[in-house]
Amino acid sequence: MSKQLIELIKKEILILLRDRQTILLLFLMPVALIFFLSLAMEGVWADKLTGRKIQLIIENESQSPKANLLEEKIKSNKLIQPVDRPHGVDNDQIFADGKAHAVITIPKGFDEGDKPVEMYFDPVIDAGYKIATRSLITSLTVEVVMGIDNLETVVAGLVTEKTKPNKEFPSPLQQTVPAYAIFAMFFIAIPMSVGFLREKKDGTLQRLFTYPVNTNLVILGKIIPYYLINIFQFILMLLVGVFIMSHIISFSFHLGEHPWHMLPVTLVVAAATTGFGVLVASLARTPEQSSTLAATGAILMGVFGGIMMPHVLMPMVMKKLAMISPMYWAHQAYLDIFLRDAAFVTILPKLIVLTLFAGICFYIAGRRVQWM
Amino acid sequence: MKALAVSSVTFSYDGAPQCALNNFSISVEEGRMQALLGPNGAGKSTLMRIITGQLRGYSGEVLIYGDKMTDRSALISIGYAPQPISLYTALTARENLRFFGAMAGLSDEQVVLRSNIVLEQTGLTAHSEETVITFSGGMQRRLNLAVALLHSPKLLLLDEPTVGVDPQSRNHIYDTLTELNAAGMTILLSTHIMDEAQRLCSSVTLADRGEVIFNGRMSEIDNLEKLFLEKTGRGLRDE
Numbered sequence: 001m002s003k004q005l006i007e008l009i010k011k012e013i014l015i016l017l018r019d020r021q022t023i024l025l026l027f028l029m030p031v032a033l034i035f036f037l038s039l040a041m042e043g044v045w046a047d048k049l050t051g052r053k054i055q056l057i058i059e060n061e062s063q064s065p066k067a068n069l070l071e072e073k074i075k076s077n078k079l080i081q082p083v084d085r086p087h088g089v090d091n092d093q094i095f096a097d098g099k100a101h102a103v104i105t106i107p108k109g110f111d112e113g114d115k116p117v118e119m120y121f122d123p124v125i126d127a128g129y130k131i132a133t134r135s136l137i138t139s140l141t142v143e144v145v146m147g148i149d150n151l152e153t154v155v156a157g158l159v160t161e162k163t164k165p166n167k168e169f170p171s172p173l174q175q176t177v178p179a180y181a182i183f184a185m186f187f188i189a190i191p192m193s194v195g196f197l198r199e200k201k202d203g204t205l206q207r208l209f210t211y212p213v214n215t216n217l218v219i220l221g222k223i224i225p226y227y228l229i230n231i232f233q234f235i236l237m238l239l240v241g242v243f244i245m246s247h248i249i250s251f252s253f254h255l256g257e258h259p260w261h262m263l264p265v266t267l268v269v270a271a272a273t274t275g276f277g278v279l280v281a282s283l284a285r286t287p288e289q290s291s292t293l294a295a296t297g298a299i300l301m302g303v304f305g306g307i308m309m310p311h312v313l314m315p316m317v318m319k320k321l322a323m324i325s326p327m328y329w330a331h332q333a334y335l336d337i338f339l340r341d342a343a344f345v346t347i348l349p350k351l352i353v354l355t356l357f358a359g360i361c362f363y364i365a366g367r368r369v370q371w372m
Numbered sequence: 373m374k375a376l377a378v379s380s381v382t383f384s385y386d387g388a389p390q391c392a393l394n395n396f397s398i399s400v401e402e403g404r405m406q407a408l409l410g411p412n413g414a415g416k417s418t419l420m421r422i423i424t425g426q427l428r429g430y431s432g433e434v435l436i437y438g439d440k441m442t443d444r445s446a447l448i449s450i451g452y453a454p455q456p457i458s459l460y461t462a463l464t465a466r467e468n469l470r471f472f473g474a475m476a477g478l479s480d481e482q483v484v485l486r487s488n489i490v491l492e493q494t495g496l497t498a499h500s501e502e503t504v505i506t507f508s509g510g511m512q513r514r515l516n517l518a519v520a521l522l523h524s525p526k527l528l529l530l531d532e533p534t535v536g537v538d539p540q541s542r543n544h545i546y547d548t549l550t551e552l553n554a555a556g557m558t559i560l561l562s563t564h565i566m567d568e569a570q571r572l573c574s575s576v577t578l579a580d581r582g583e584v585i586f587n588g589r590m591s592e593i594d595n596l597e598k599l600f601l602e603k604t605g606r607g608l609r610d611e
Contacts (some may be wrong), residue, residue, distance in 0.1 A: 203458035
């Protein structure tokens with residue numbers, strides 16, 4: 001590599017590392033997002049999918065043998081965490097305080113079949129979670145009323161589950177780590193475009209061209225540092241996910257069967273992000289304009305691309321719309337690796353889309369950029 | 373020998389109704405310090421940008437010591453201190469010098485050696501490891517000059533080198549330029565300050581509305597400001 005190129009890269013990296021706001025934006029923001037959103041999403045995932053214990057208040061008003069047996073079965077079920085009702089607090093307050101998910105009342109007259117078991121749910125509880133709880137209580141009540149020891153065993157002979165392992169629903173870490181790594185990588189467009197326009201504004205870029213420096217070298221000197229920083233960002237986010245977040249929340253981070261696929265995917269995603277940065281630099285006229293354009297663009301791409309909200313949870317229209325965002329293709333490529341153990345040929349079309357995006361960005365920028 | 377020969381250069385900015393430079397010719401003899409004067413809109417900065425290779429698409433010819441602009445040998449022969457302070461403010465003075473030294477093709481050893489010399493010449497040795505953003509306007513202006521001098525150019529082009537600096541820094545810059553010129557460096561000084569031009573330069577070119585309107589020796593001029601106003605008029609220029 002020529003000495004001039006090395007100095008151009010060194011200069012760019014030095015300037016970037018001395019800008020605390022940029023460091024916060026590129027490294028601390030995604031780490032914070034991964035940390036807090038993994039914690040937040042852990043609740044959603046754990047409640048619905050992995051059977052975090054259901055917090056129930058069980059009130060046995062009957063105290064009959066069958067009612068006592070039902071109370072015992074509910075309390076001893078591995079999915080149930082019995083909770084005592086705080087003195088003098090009604091259901092509304094209990095739910096508002098988050099003390100329990102539901103209240104089960106076994107009324108007087110239950111044995112005689114006069115009154116059914118009553119279930120009160122927290123009104124904001126997730127529908128799937130509510131169905132699961134109702135199903136469990138119904139099964140246990142049937143066992144007691146019909147005198148069956150273990151309904152699950154009886155039903156197993158009649159109905160059996162043959163569901164394939166879910167390859168579409170990411171765990172909190174599989175969602176947040178690649179999602180916010182990609183998000184942060186696209187934010188590189190801010191320092192990249194601001195730096196370029198600031199140099200134009202203060203005349204350092206023009207001064208550069210009073211030396212015998214090749215224009216292509218200057219372009220490379222602008223792109224390579226940010227490309228390298230992008231790759232470093234991804235590695236950092238991955239390390240945070242694998243070695244820190246997996247110890248904090250109850251999910252481990254599986255890298256999939258072909259972790260080496262991360263290399264081509266990250267190289268192509270970094271090309272797309274730097275392409276976006278160059279495009280913004282060529283479209284904006286002032287550093288302020290470029291900053292707004294880059295941030296708005298990255299956030300919109302994140303919203304559409306399944307970064308802010310997992311793609312699997314989106315309605316069909318949004319799922320189709322997501323495909324206009326390069327972040328969608330980048331995220332799906334990483335999910336192919338982490339979640340679906342996909343072969344490289346499965347990932348390849350996503351890489352082609354991202355390469356096309358990068359190519360279009362560089363082409364438009366090349367046509368529009370004014371060096372002087 | 374002519375250090376600089378600009379012959380019949382005509383240039384227009386995109387969409388501009390008038391030429392920024394119209395059949396403009398100027399030459400600077402080797403070893404001379406020559407002033408380039410003109411009111412706003414005269415075309416001084418455009419000329420500087422053409423001479424330094426920043427603007428293309430002009431007709432006419434620019435030769436630096438006989439080499440056509442933008443040949444490598446022509447670029448290497450010039451040192452340019454632009455009017456805006458064009459430095460990386462997040463870098464230290466020495467880091468700026470190292471960067472621009474590398475752009476000029478100096479080796480690491482040459483960069484260190486020349487940096488020490490130009491820092492000394494511009495009175496910045498004690499501040500060489502400080503970031504430029506912490507510098508005063510005068511210090512930044514002096515570093516702007518130091519960068520232009522770093523690769524020992526034969527022709528130094530200065531675009532208003534003392535704008536916004538205190539009298540101490542201004543005098544230091546004057547002394548430095550006088551020493552450099554005495555040592556054989558050719559200098560083209562674009563300025564609005566008549567005293568500066570009269571004090572430092574041996575010849576003068578007056579330009580207005582993209583054309584040369586006067587060329588002469590400074591020793592033949594009694595009052596440069598009076599001549600300037602006679603030639604360019606007293607009306608305000610809002611260009």
